[in-house]
Amino acid sequence: MQLIPITPEQVKMILADEELFSRVAEDGVSFEDYIPPAGRLYLGIWVDHTLIGFWTVYGDNSVSFNIHCHVLEGYRNYSVEVGTVFLDYMFSKYDKIQKLNAKIPEMYPDVCTYIKKFGFKQEGVDRKSIMKNGELVDRLLFGLTRGDYNE
Numbered sequence: 329m330q331l332i333p334i335t336p337e338q339v340k341m342i343l344a345d346e347e348l349f350s351r352v353a354e355d356g357v358s359f360e361d362y363i364p365p366a367g368r369l370y371l372g373i374w375v376d377h378t379l380i381g382f383w384t385v386y387g388d389n390s391v392s393f394n395i396h397c398h399v400l401e402g403y404r405n406y407s408v409e410v411g412t413v414f415l416d417y418m419f420s421k422y423d424k425i426q427k428l429n430a431k432i433p434e435m436y437p438d439v440c441t442y443i444k445k446f447g448f449k450q451e452g453v454d455r456k457s458i459m460k461n462g463e464l465v466d467r468l469l470f471g472l473t474r475g476d477y478n479e
Contacts, residue, residue, distance in 0.1 A: 331372065331383070331417050332372050334371070336366075343362065345401070369383075371414070383396070383398075415428075425474065426474050428448075432468050433465050447472050
């Protein structure tokens with residue numbers, strides 16, 4: 329498995345998967361109108377020359393970065409390796425990173441369980457902060473410090 333930066337066009341190619349796009353898109357955003365936000369690092373997840381998903385990484389401040397993982401449904405059996413390779417990559421390549429953060433809509437308990445396996449701790453709730461299925465829903469805030477990762 330390799331992590332290699334990808335282009336916004338490659339991001340959109342992965343998000344063309346209806347199941348994946350429906351999980352990540354806010355209500356009212358169509359695939360046709362979606363433009364991957366600029367100023368973010370998109371790390372493609374490659375297995376045997378096949379792009380199976382990507383990580384989104386963007387700064388919160390100089391030492392804390394927000395992350396989100398997107399893996400195509402047929403490749404989620406690689407989930408543990410995807411998480412392990414990503415954390416090793418981020419904490420070994422970028423010395424300035426002291427913390428990684430994730431905001432997960434409460435409607436995805438499977439994702440919350442997944443991220444806890446890597447040592448992320450729930451740190452709070454971003455109340456009524458995203459529109460999904462016609463309702464404002466909470467996002468659960470998770471964080472992993474460099475110190476916790478190194479333990």
